[in-house]
Amino acid sequence: MIIQKFGGVAMQNEEMRMKCINHIKDGIxxxxxIVVVVSAIGRLGDPYATDSLLNLSKAFSSDKAAKDLVASCGELIAASVLSAELHQFGIGNKILHGMQAGIVTSGDYGDASILTIDTTTIYHYLQEVNCVIIPGFQGMDKKGNIMTLGRGGSDLTAVALGDALQASHVQFFKDVPGVMTEDPAIIKSGQKLDSLSFDEFLDFLNCEKPIIQKRAALHAKKTATPLYIRGITGTEKGTWITN
Known part of the structure; x- marks a missing residue:
């Protein structure tokens, strides 16, 4: 089995989600x-993006628990939309969220760590359907409080699930074809790299907008979970990150 992670750009509209659905079909x-991990739909300015939800009230700045709860809603919406659209195309799936997902967190609101993952329910539903969808970026502490995993935390969700489920690898679908030698937003002439070691990959994440969350990459290195960074819009080969 594999983990597939779709970010906000991949989820932002029906046309892009159709590309997600095709990749899910290919994965199955x-x-x-497969276990699919999703981020919230779109980016700041889009109605269901995480930053848009956080801007609903200034009061969230003084209520961290409420802030994490509203922040988690973007991924729940994204999971629901993708699930319904997959069913529309005849792809059976099940959303697991909250306690169902088995992701137990600890630490601080807004920057929690994953303590453990109970995979019992995930394995149960993988006997019934070929695709389980898990909202990224969140977990629950031992008291049942929703906690989020920091900016880019859906990447950490995907990697941690890859380790817990002993997946073949974790696929990240991006708006670039793989890890590039140069930042494509600045230099268009960069070349895609076919493979990198974890240490080499970590060097690429020391920037303002890393291709995946650095905490996720460190967790992948620690657990020797192979990563595959690839483009959402095509089927060309991406970049493997391994030991």
Whole structure:
């Protein structure tokens, strides 16, 4: 089985989500079982993006628990939309969220760590359907409080699930074809790299907008979870990150 992670750009509209659905279909055909992790739809300015939800009230600045709860809603909406659209195309799936997902967190609101993952429910539903969808960026502490994992935390969700479920690898679908030698937003002539070690990859994450969350990459290195960074819009080969 594999983990597939779709970010806000991949989820932002029906046209892009159709590309997600095609990648999910390909993943099921090749690997039989997949767990899909989604980020909130779009970016700041889009109605259901995380930053847009956080801007609903200034009061969130003084109520961290409420802030994490509203922040988690973007991924729940994204999971619901993708699930319904997958069903529309005849792809059976199940959303697992909150306690169902089995992700137990600890630490501080807004920057929690994943303590453990109970995979029992995930494995149960993978016997019934080929695709389980889990909202990224969040977990619950031992008291049942929703906690979020910091900016880019859906990446950490995907990697941690990859380790817990002993997945073949974790696929990240991006708006670039893979890890580039130069930042494509600044230098258009950069070349895609076919493979990198974890240490080499970590050097690429020391920037303002890393291709995945650095905490996620460190967790992948620690657990030796292979990563595959690829483009959302095509089927060309991406970049492998391994030991």
């Amino acid at each position: 055909e090749k690997f039989k079982k």
